[in-house]
Amino acid sequence: MKRLESLGLLVVLAMRLSAQSNESGYVSLQSGTAGGGTPVHNRGILGQGQVIAILDTGLDWDSCWFSEPDGSPPPVNLTIDGRVVDANRRKVIAYDFLYSCIEWPLSASCEVPLDASAWDNQGHGTHAAAGAAADKGAMLAHDFGDALAPGAKLVIQDGGYIGGDNCAQRPGFGCPLRDLRPVLRQAYEQGARVHSSSWGDRQGVAPPANPPTGNYSTGARDIDAFVYEKPDMVVVFNTGNAGELGAMSQSSPGNAKNTIQVGGSSFATPLLHAVASYSGIGPTRDQRIKPDLVGPLNVYGADSDLSVGTANCDGSYQGGTSFASPPVAAAAALVRQYYLEGWYPTGARVASNAIAPSAALVKATLIGGARLVPYWNSASGTVTIDAVPSYEQGFGFPVLDDALYFAGDxxxxxxxxxxxxxxxxxxxxxxxxxxxxxxxxxxxxxxxxxxxxxxxxxxxxxxxxxxxxxxxxxxxxxxxxxxxxxxxxxxxxxxxxxxxxxxxxxxxxxxxxxxxxxxxxxxxxxxxxxxxxxxxxxxxxxxxxxxxxxxx
Structure with a gap:
């Protein structure tokens, strides 16, 4: 790299706003530039048949980006053993309260699921879900703020939110962090094959004593064990926003081996300009490459009004790597759809060519089609990145049109x-x-x-x-x-x-x-x-x- 002279639980809540939005994000992940086309969507690949699980603060399900035509609430599961699903719903097919008063009966702050504010009393989860699968109206008619996978459905796993940091912030995740294998299994058995998380574990030490250190934690082990058991489960995490601390600043458990961990690319001109200074970077403590990819920062999408029963179409810009990873989870869903619908190897849809892809194939497809992000806005100045992989961006910014073959390419x-x-x-x-x-x-x-x-x-x-x-x-x-x-x-x-x-x-x-x-x-x-x-x-x-x- 060359320097240019002039130039606990950690949850990403940074509000670093710019003109970037889902609009340029959903285009750039298809064609590589904000002004490019939508070659994947143009072929009818919008996430149909795919289910993405979001593990976060919950969802404002009556937002117009997620609501049902009749306004009905999603089916609810009050324990980790719940498997109630309604696959016929437009968007949210299951809502799992991981911090319900049944799951945590001794907690004074546990969630009563039918309380209007219990579904997402913070807003982080709603915006994360929006980056993956928001769809404001008719799926084939794109609306401003729609996601890359508007045709995908959602499983929402609500970890609650009670403020603070470390374990207290997402109490449904446990303190110390609960075994993640049953959490992943619940989503898997509800139909999800892509699982997206925008949080990190400080492993029981409150900030600022313990910034992310890139170590391989118990949570990372849980994720690797589950994906090894269920090799078609794609697990996506963000890196966290501690990149200005330098090397090994990506958070665990997202730095597990079998995840796709995503940092953030800022969007000056040209679009694929620079890895953000605050995007967590590698290597891991054992010198592995993390993040694996970078995604679009500063996303416009659905905004929670912190209550259901007040149907809204609110939207906002929010930034941070929390919102860079859900669009990459959406890209993973489109890659799965491509293989499952039989587009490979002819480049045309042939049902008899269908492949049920492993998570490894989905990840290999995304990193194989990734482009170099040429700069890194480090804490001490802008640095040129000459090649990938690098510890700042992993294998680059995924571009679906570079990864997937269509007839005539x-x-x-x-x-x-x-x-x-x-x-x-x-x-x-x-x-x-x-x-x-x-x-x-x-x-x-x-x-x-x-x-x-x-x-x-x-x-x-x-x-x-x-x-x-x-x-x-x-x-x-x-x-x-x-x-x-x-x-x-x-x-x-x-x-x-x-x-x-x-x-x-x-x-x-x-x-x-x-x-x-x-x-x-x-x-x-x-x-x-x-x-x-x-x-x-x-x-x-x-x-x-x-x-x-x-x-x-």
């Missing part, structure tokens, strides 16, 4: 989604050979759902990667590229379960892409997802070649 898409049962054993590899033209950048992304690690203290640098895979890309000349080589040129990746190789001007000819399994701490197999994007055609596939590393 020059850049094609190849994916392989290997389940755990069909994964690699230790020292096995799978090789694919592509005929590549030099007209488009070549991008290769490998992601796998790693088994859970071992929770570590604030200062622990114990490596959390359990199973180590590698992506190796070989040019026609024999030049070899390894995943994430921008961070460690010439060396193999040994810490992250997401790896990318990007070649801006690939030589024409036959390229090899190999996925290897040099080390498995938990076997006997490891599943994986591979995404290859470029002007290419698959030529030959060879599987299970041994050894992975000759002479090792």
């Amino acid at each position: 020059r850049a094609r898409l190849f994916v392989r989604d290997r389940s755990l049962a069909d994964g690699l054993k230790v020292e096995e590899s799978e090789e694919l050979i592509f005929d590549v033209a030099s007209t488009e950048e070549l991008r290769v992304a490998l992601v796998w759902t790693d088994p859970p690690g071992t929770p570590a203290g604030f200062t622990s640098s114990t490596q959390q990667l359990v199973n180590d895979l590698d992506v190796v890309v070989v040019e026609p000349s024999g030049t070899t590229h390894y995943g994430n080589e921008q961070l460690h040129p010439g060396a193999r990746e040994t810490r992250n379960n997401a790896e990318v190789v990007r070649v801006a001007s690939p030589a024409s000819g036959r390229w090899k892409v190999r996925v290897e399994a040099p080390r498995l701490g938990l076997g006997p197999r490891q599943g994986w997802a591979l995404v290859v994007i470029g002007d290419l055609h698959e030529s030959v596939a060879q599987t299970r070649r041994r050894p992975v590393r000759p002479g090792s």
Whole structure:
């Protein structure tokens, strides 16, 4: 990077306003610029058939962006075991009170669900939900403030809000943080396959004594364990707003291995201008890449009036990474819809081509289609970022039109989604050979759902990667590229379960892409997802070649 000379529970509530809104956000995540088109929406991919869970302060469900035509309240669950769902509703199919007086009978401040102010008495959750799936009117008629996935439905998990910070702020999450696996399971069994959270855990220490330290917490372990058990559950978190503290300022549990953690990009001109100074940055304490991506900051969307029964169409601008991650959760929902509707591999919708994507494939698709954000507004000045991945933005700003193939596009898409049962054993590899033209950048992304690690203290640098895979890309000349080589040129990746190789001007000819399994701490197999994007055609596939590393 080059410097330009002139130039507990942590919840993001920063109000850093600009002209940025859902309008440019929902466009930029499709085409890369605020003035670009909406190529994904234009093909009818708006989130239909997808359910996104929002774990936050609740929802003002009678806002016009979420309400039913008849004004009826959503179905309610008063305990973590509740599974009541009404899938026929327009928007909110289940509302789970995680801080109900049934769930927390000894708490003097527990929520009485039918009280008008209990649904979202703070507003943070309403605005987060708006960034993912708000839809003010007819889905095919875009309204100002609608989200990227207006056709998606919502499961709302309400953690309550009683002010303060740390554990007291979201009491339904517990203090210390409750086991997140039952929370994720509730949403999963209610139909959600994308789960979005805009909060972080201070792990029992009140501020300012304990700013985020990037460690692998018990909550991070819970998330990794659940996704390993349910590998089609995409879990999205924000980084938090402590970036001005410097390295390791992203919050846990969002820095788990199997999440998509999202920082924030500010929107000066051009649109993809700079990672915000306050966006939490990496690496993690064990030197993993977090955030994974950055999303649009300063979002206009639904605003809670702190009461139901007073139907409103209020909206507001709110900023912070809390509202950068829900649009990326929406992008994940559109990627799922793309695969489930059979758009791959022909670029046209063919039902018989439907794929039920793993969370690893969704993540690989998003990071494979991400663009470099060229600047970082650090606390001490503006810094040029030359390449991704970087610890400030992860793999970049996701652009769906760069990630997804549609008929007529020059850049094609190849994916392989290997389940755990069909994964690699230790020292096995799978090789694919592509005929590549030099007209488009070549991008290769490998992601796998790693088994859970071992929770570590604030200062622990114990490596959390359990199973180590590698992506190796070989040019026609024999030049070899390894995943994430921008961070460690010439060396193999040994810490992250997401790896990318990007070649801006690939030589024409036959390229090899190999996925290897040099080390498995938990076997006997490891599943994986591979995404290859470029002007290419698959030529030959060879599987299970041994050894992975000759002479090792």
